[in-house]
Amino acid sequence: MSDSFKKEFKPINDYADTWSLSHSEIDRKPLIVRYREGFKEAVGHTGYPYQIGVAIPLIEASKEGLPSKEEGDRLYEIEDALTEALATNSEAAFALSITTSGMRELVFYASEWKPEYYEAKVNAVAQQFLEHELQFMIQSDPDWNTFSQFSK
Numbered sequence: 254m255s256d257s258f259k260k261e262f263k264p265i266n267d268y269a270d271t272w273s274l275s276h277s278e279i280d281r282k283p284l285i286v287r288y289r290e291g292f293k294e295a296v297g298h299t300g301y302p303y304q305i306g307v308a309i310p311l312i313e314a315s316k317e318g319l320p321s322k323e324e325g326d327r328l329y330e331i332e333d334a335l336t337e338a339l340a341t342n343s344e345a346a347f348a349l350s351i352t353t354s355g356m357r358e359l360v361f362y363a364s365e366w367k368p369e370y371y372e373a374k375v376n377a378v379a380q381q382f383l384e385h386e387l388q389f390m391i392q393s394d395p396d397w398n399t400f401s402q403f404s405k
Contacts, residue, residue: 262298265346265362273404282318284353288404292348296397301362304394305345305371307335309385314355328357331382335359338374345371348400360399363391 269291277284295301309328311320320328332350339345339361349360363371372389379387394400 260297262295262300265295265298265301265343268292268295275403275405279353282354284351285319286352286403287350288400289346289348290404292346292397292400293404296401297395298362298397299395301346301364302393302395303363303366304392304397304399305339305361305363305375306390306392306399307359307361307375308388308390309357309359310388311355311357312384318354318356319352320357327382327385331378331385331387332359334378334381335361335375338378339363339371348397349403351403362394362397362400366391366393 268289271290272287273290275286275288277286309331311318312324313321315321332347336347340347344365345361345363347359347361351358351360368391371391375387375389379385
């Protein structure tokens with residue numbers, strides 16, 4: 254592909270910070286997805302080719318696999334703390350939240366492959382929320398396939 258056909262991307266924080274919510278089912282359990290609508294234009298952002306996932310098993314999931322209101326509020330606090338920690342200097346951007354089957358996964362896209370660095374940031378946040386286990390992973394996802402799969 255010639256350079257003249259390459260997509261131009263804005264700085265990550267210039268995309269609209271509007272969010273959408275979708276409901277579906279997976280294995281007969283509710284699937285609730287919240288995604289940053291403005292990032293539909295950022296799919297494949299060349300400056301953010303790495304996906305960070307933070308999975309958080311629910312403490313007391315309902316029979317449908319969803320959190321109580323109290324636990325949901327605490328998960329939002331964890332989300333805010335992770336966003337503050339990981340999005341420092343636009344190093345990563347929060348893109349997606351998936352809740353299903355007794356688990357919430359938060360998806361960020363990062364600018365650099367620094368697994369130990371990002372894991373240390375997640376672990377520091379985990380120390381503020383000892384009642385929840387935060388599970389970290391990072392992988393290459395230059396086409397933002399995870400985001401695209403859940404933001405339809």
